[in-house]
Amino acid sequence: MPAPADHSADTIVAIATPPGAGGVGIVRVSGPGSAAIAGALCGFVPPVRRVRHARFVDAAGETIDDGIVLRFAAPASFTGEDVAEFQAHGSPAVLQALVARCCTLGARMARPGEYSERAFVNGKLDLAQAEAVADLIAAGDLVAARAARRALDGVFSQRVDAIADELLALRVHVEAMIDFADEPLETLGMDAVQARLARMRDALAALRDAAHGGCKLRDGMHAVIVGPPNAGKSSLLNALAGSERAIVTDVAGTTRDLLRETVRVDGLELTLVDTAGLHAGGDSIEREGMRRARMELERAELAIVVLDARDPAAGREEAAAAAAQATATLWVHNKADLLPDDAPPAAAGVLRISARRGDGLAGLHAALREQAFGAAGEGSEGAFTARARHVQALDRAAAELEAADEALRRQALDLAAEALRGSHDALGEITGKVAPDALLGHIFSTFCIGK
Numbered sequence: 001m002p003a004p005a006d007h008s009a010d011t012i013v014a015i016a017t018p019p020g021a022g023g024v025g026i027v028r029v030s031g032p033g034s035a036a037i038a039g040a041l042c043g044f045v046p047p048v049r050r051v052r053h054a055r056f057v058d059a060a061g062e063t064i065d066d067g068i069v070l071r072f073a074a075p076a077s078f079t080g081e082d083v084a085e086f087q088a089h090g091s092p093a094v095l096q097a098l099v100a101r102c103c104t105l106g107a108r109m110a111r112p113g114e115y116s117e118r119a120f121v122n123g124k125l126d127l128a129q130a131e132a133v134a135d136l137i138a139a140g141d142l143v144a145a146r147a148a149r150r151a152l153d154g155v156f157s158q159r160v161d162a163i164a165d166e167l168l169a170l171r172v173h174v175e176a177m178i179d180f181a182d183e184p185l186e187t188l189g190m191d192a193v194q195a196r197l198a199r200m201r202d203a204l205a206a207l208r209d210a211a212h213g214g215c216k217l218r219d220g221m222h223a224v225i226v227g228p229p230n231a232g233k234s235s236l237l238n239a240l241a242g243s244e245r246a247i248v249t250d251v252a253g254t255t256r257d258l259l260r261e262t263v264r265v266d267g268l269e270l271t272l273v274d275t276a277g278l279h280a281g282g283d284s285i286e287r288e289g290m291r292r293a294r295m296e297l298e299r300a301e302l303a304i305v306v307l308d309a310r311d312p313a314a315g316r317e318e319a320a321a322a323a324a325q326a327t328a329t330l331w332v333h334n335k336a337d338l339l340p341d342d343a344p345p346a347a348a349g350v351l352r353i354s355a356r357r358g359d360g361l362a363g364l365h366a367a368l369r370e371q372a373f374g375a376a377g378e379g380s381e382g383a384f385t386a387r388a389r390h391v392q393a394l395d396r397a398a399a400e401l402e403a404a405d406e407a408l409r410r411q412a413l414d415l416a417a418e419a420l421r422g423s424h425d426a427l428g429e430i431t432g433k434v435a436p437d438a439l440l441g442h443i444f445s446t447f448c449i450g451k
């Protein structure tokens, strides 16, 4: 069988700055040919880690542009390889000419994510950190950017590694118990093993919740507003959006179709969907609207049920049944401004608001954030971005830990060791210590070119 191609022998090139014209544009080269390419382009080999001004010339010696050249020597660079950068004027034509020249000089075009992939392969970043680079670039606001920055700094990876290290120690212990199977398990520290297992389970659960919040920071949350006609669903959408997106009238049955709006709540990107009021009967248009509302709920992470605070029983059963399709439900009693002053307080777990006056919106924001990030308020201090694949891996690690615990109780040491190994491997997939090529290819191919 032929050996797999050694791509690290290739020298790659790409424009690192965004498409289109800009003040400055950067062409980045990585790989063993970097120094020679820089030498040919600049007429001298630029010194490493020094800023130099140079004319970038073509094969005929004609100037393509003048600019700044930077060189890094392996392993002290972003990719861990020899790197050269040409910082030219940000003209797409100039940048493309520089890329073409680099290719003539032996480089090839980089694939999407290939710089980050090389940084990973060369041990500059682990897999979760490399993903955080892409998440940082894509971050929609400063809260998300800070969280991606923390993941890039290894905040998430360190917590994964700490649990993985403990797991490894535990595996060693259990393997030793298997080797000394003649001795009674008590003398082999069975109690200690179980205590450590319990501690690790808690740590894993906490990390899982944090990563889940990190997913919401990255991917946002999908919430559907439902309730009986005229309860103020569209008014609530408008209040959260901060502008009159949806038509609001005092006619029951105003909203027919789904209306989608993306709003930001302190770093949480919320996709809100306004729906037709749910009620029995209705004309064919309303019934189609209600059908769409129910369809949307099946995909929703959160149902926001809006009821009239003056008569919250009206339409509640119908709304509750529909909302049960969503992963979670938030109960809102609207039109609080119409309640008499001596009205009793709202029931526990219900938010009382006035979409018209804006009363209670701060509490609603807090509740939405709690739905996304958990009670610990992830999404602010110490939060990091994470991806669905990380949460899935943490879930698998936890399930294997349960299986190990169960096997230990039955004194099935071989099974316990096997489950512990499974748990350890699941954690390794997050940081890339255990990462099938297909997984790596899939992850990096979603990055942009030049990253």
Ligand SMILES: Nc1nc2c(c(=O)[nH]1)N(C=O)[C@@H](CNc1ccc(C(=O)N[C@@H](CCC(=O)O)C(=O)O)cc1)CN2
Residues within 6 Å of the ligand: 026, 072, 075, 076, 077, 078, 085, 124
């Ligand atoms: N011009 C430019 N700016 C950029 C990048 C780049 O590639 N080019 N980056 C691309 O993403 C980011 C910076 N990332 C970098 C990461 C490590 C090293 C580096 O030289 N690392 C060495 C030395 C570390 C040190 O002395 O602090 C190393 O890791 O050994 C450089 C850039 C953002 N800004």
Ligand SMILES: Nc1nc2c(ncn2[C@@H]2O[C@H](COP(=O)(O)OP(=O)(O)OP(=O)(O)O)[C@@H](O)[C@H]2O)c(=O)[nH]1
Residues within 6 Å of the ligand: 228, 229, 230, 231, 232, 233, 234, 235, 236, 247, 248, 249, 250, 251, 252, 253, 254, 255, 256, 275, 276, 277, 278, 334, 335, 336, 337, 338, 353, 354, 355, 356, 357
């Ligand atoms: N006083 C008061 N009126 C409100 C409040 N929220 C909504 N309304 C009024 O209630 C009526 C219905 O509001 P909408 O937002 O259209 O209600 P909806 O739930 O979207 O109704 P449909 O789309 O018909 O199902 C309008 O006249 C609103 O101005 C509120 O907080 N206080």
Ligand SMILES: [Mg+2]
Residues within 6 Å of the ligand: 233, 234, 235, 246, 247, 254, 255, 274, 275
């Ligand atoms: Mg409406």
